[in-house]
Amino acid sequence: xxxxxxxxxxxxxxxFADLAIQGTNNSSIASKRSVEVVYYPKLQSNxxxxxxxxxxxxxxxxxxxxxxxxxxNRGYWLRLHAIRSQLDEISAKVQGPVVVVNLGCGFxxxxxxxxxxxxxxxxxxxxxxxxxxxxxxxxxxEKASIIAGNDELKExxxxxxxxxKYHKYSLVACNLNYPxxxxxxxxxxxxKCTKVFIAEVSLAYxxxxxxxxxxxVCSTATHSHFLMLEQLTPASSDDPFGHQMLKHFNKNxxxxxxxxxxxxxxxxxxxxxxxxxxxxxxxxMFQLWCSLNESTKSALQRVEPFDELEEFHLxxxxxxxxxxxxxxxxxDKFPLLPVPSADDIDVLSLPVEYFEIANVRKFGASVLDxxxxxxxxxxxxxxxxxxxxxSIGPDGDCEAVPFDKTTAPVARACHTFTLxxxxxxxxxxxxxxxxQPLSDTWMFNLSSHEWTRGPDLPEAxxxxxxxxxxxxxxxxxxxxxxxxxxxxxxxxEQNRVESIPSQLPVLIAPAADNTSTRKGVLIGGGCxxxxxxxxxxxxxxxxxxxxxxxxxxxxxxxPLFCRYGAQARFINDNQIVLAGGTGPFLFNARNMIxxxxxxxxxxxxxxxxxxxxxxxxxxxxxxxxxxxxxxxGGGATCYGFGSVWNHGARIRLTEGKY
Numbered sequence: 001x002x003x004x005x006x007x008x009x010x011x012x013x014x015x016f017a018d019l020a021i022q023g024t025n026n027s028s029i030a031s032k033r034s035v036e037v038v039y040y041p042k043l044q045s046n047x048x049x050x051x052x053x054x055x056x057x058x059x060x061x062x063x064x065x066x067x068x069x070x071x072x073n074r075g076y077w078l079r080l081h082a083i084r085s086q087l088d089e090i091s092a093k094v095q096g097p098v099v100v101v102n103l104g105c106g107f108x109x110x111x112x113x114x115x116x117x118x119x120x121x122x123x124x125x126x127x128x129x130x131x132x133x134x135x136x137x138x139x140x141x142e143k144a145s146i147i148a149g150n151d152e153l154k155e156x157x158x159x160x161x162x163x164x165k166y167h168k169y170s171l172v173a174c175n176l177n178y179p180x181x182x183x184x185x186x187x188x189x190x191x192k193c194t195k196v197f198i199a200e201v202s203l204a205y206x207x208x209x210x211x212x213x214x215x216x217v218c219s220t221a222t223h224s225h226f227l228m229l230e231q232l233t234p235a236s237s238d239d240p241f242g243h244q245m246l247k248h249f250n251k252n253x254x255x256x257x258x259x260x261x262x263x264x265x266x267x268x269x270x271x272x273x274x275x276x277x278x279x280x281x282x283x284x285m286f287q288l289w290c291s292l293n294e295s296t297k298s299a300l301q302r303v304e305p306f307d308e309l310e311e312f313h314l315x316x317x318x319x320x321x322x323x324x325x326x327x328x329x330x331x332d333k334f335p336l337l338p339v340p341s342a343d344d345i346d347v348l349s350l351p352v353e354y355f356e357i358a359n360v361r362k363f364g365a366s367v368l369d370x371x372x373x374x375x376x377x378x379x380x381x382x383x384x385x386x387x388x389x390x391s392i393g394p395d396g397d398c399e400a401v402p403f404d405k406t407t408a409p410v411a412r413a414c415h416t417f418t419l420x421x422x423x424x425x426x427x428x429x430x431x432x433x434x435x436q437p438l439s440d441t442w443m444f445n446l447s448s449h450e451w452t453r454g455p456d457l458p459e460a461x462x463x464x465x466x467x468x469x470x471x472x473x474x475x476x477x478x479x480x481x482x483x484x485x486x487x488x489x490x491x492x493e494q495n496r497v498e499s500i501p502s503q504l505p506v507l508i509a510p511a512a513d514n515t516s517t518r519k520g521v522l523i524g525g526g527c528x529x530x531x532x533x534x535x536x537x538x539x540x541x542x543x544x545x546x547x548x549x550x551x552x553x554x555x556x557x558x559p560l561f562c563r564y565g566a567q568a569r570f571i572n573d574n575q576i577v578l579a580g581g582t583g584p585f586l587f588n589a590r591n592m593i594x595x596x597x598x599x600x601x602x603x604x605x606x607x608x609x610x611x612x613x614x615x616x617x618x619x620x621x622x623x624x625x626x627x628x629x630x631x632x633g634g635g636a637t638c639y640g641f642g643s644v645w646n647h648g649a650r651i652r653l654t655e656g657k658y
Contacts, residue, residue, distance in 0.1 A: 104202025219276025283334030580615025
């Protein structure tokens with residue numbers, strides 16, 4: 001084939017890829033508009049009482065707002081805060097004029113937000129800061145046309161000096177895949193001013209060597225700062241969230257190319273050092289979340305009902321916020337978070353088998369039917385909440401368990417389902433939506449498949465744990481409730497629920513189980529306020545009917561226990577399996593499932609083969625007859641990238657190996 005047609009074909013392919021990357025702007029800007037509608041009015045009313053109107057900027061570029069899910073809203077609020085907080089830090093710590101160059105700006109209205117005289121929060125920017133928006137020529141032309149036809153935006157930046165050029169704001173058409181024109185732009189900037197280059201998920205779509213050239217060009221400028229926010233795959237590109245994220249962008253013809261080479265915070269830090277930035281402050285978005293003060297986090301938690309904390313954790317671990325500079329700068333360091341040492345964990349090589357389940361669920365609950373040797377899984381979401389019971393056989397074969405729907409509990413998730421005896425299992429609490437918690441209890445007869453209403457809890461409760469203490473008595477611990485009561489005792493024979501004294505902390509989504517002899521109960525992980533995940537496990541006893549007091553007899557602390565939404569099952573009176581959940585780090589094949597010895601305070605890991613499961617909203621059972629651990633269900637919506645569903649896993653506990 002002649003060289004000319006080959007070049008033309010390559011050019012068409014490159015243009016098609018450029019259009020796909022430009023298309024990512026539409027999704028991102030719509031999500032930020034959702035934050036502007038849902039979050040900003042409520043946060044502003046919490047922060048001030050001066051009656052200032054809520055100023056909106058994204059509305060000019062997203063005429064028809066879409067309301068995103070609570071997890072996407074919180075994630076995009078954090079993305080917006082990430083860039084703004086770094087700019088605030090620069091504004092407070094550097095002197096003289098500053099030019100902000102937004103690489104791959106899309107329709108980001110940041111310059112209007114910071115130059116608007118009506119915006120009291122941006123007064124530190126108006127006098128010293130100027131802004132350059134840089135992107136593909138097609139996007140720049142479209143953005144310039146929107147501004148030219150919008151009186152409110154023109155009121156902020158004034159009359160144009162030339163097409164796309166204003167007194168403190170300019171639009172620059174530049175394809176960053178070609179570094180030479182960009183280098184000329186950087187050379188044209190005033191040597192004396194501070195330059196702040198922003199790349200919010202823009203360089204990630206470029207080939208690493210091309211993106212590196214852009215970063216290196218920026219490092220050669222005097223008084224240069226670089227703010228980057230983009231994706232990570234810190235546990236490897238094969239972890240379930242990371243795999244789904246990469247799959248999503250590949251499907252949209254805008255693959256994340258840089259993240260394959262620079263997967264972690266450390267590798268990105270080394271990258272910027274190598275490319276000329278001598279000082280780097282970087283962390284993942286979970287660290288950024290932890291850096292917020294408690295009043296800010298509390299205000300955010302009140303904006304909208306929220307019960308997707310595991311999904312938020314996963315999102316936050318897969319994004320980096322990085323601030324690099326080629327001059328001395330006193331960074332506000334990101335908080336250091338506990339990380340377990342994989343070198344300290346002995347790994348158990350046990351037989352692990354994954355199996356398919358036709359009816360996948362998450363945030364339901366199961367019991368092991370002692371009569372049929374099958375799992376009975378009640379409720380959960382798929383993705384809608386359900387009140388079905390499915391029986392899951394040894395090979396993952398499923399069938400619906402028939403019962404009278406008119407006398408059954410309503411559909412729910414985040415409840416408990418506990419075996420009381422060979423014929424009865426008990427459903428306790430749960431929720432429909434996060435704003436519709438439930439206080440009911442129900443008994444299910446495993447033989448007749450009949451439901452019977454039990455006593456109501458004193459208040460609605462979900463994300464709690466339930467353990468069988470003794471015959472027909474259930475202990476209900478923690479969860480999301482309105483009160484500070486840590487423990488309830490449900491007496492099935494007396495048909496009543498009472499509060500009992502407890503030394504235990506109240507935790508949301510902890511893991512708990514009791515020994516086969518009912519002498520000791522373990523509770524671990526969970527968090528008190530959506531922020532501080534507990535790194536403790538507690539062994540406690542319930543003395544007797546007269547004392548009615550839960551007493552802690554042992555406590556154990558380790559970063560490995562720092563889990564929200566984990567599952568726990570005793571496999572004998574001294575050893576317990578802790579599985580899944582999310583926390584301040586991503587779990588991997590060596591620490592996702594561990595066996596704890598409560599006598600010696602030691603633990604071992606159960607090695608998992610690829611592809612790794614995503615143990616969020618999963619349920620764990622132990623069959624003492626077959627000596628098997630059974631993990632069923634679970635999964636997560638991975639931010640805006642689609643959902644991952646688990647099926648089932650069977651782990652055979654080999655005698656003497658654990």
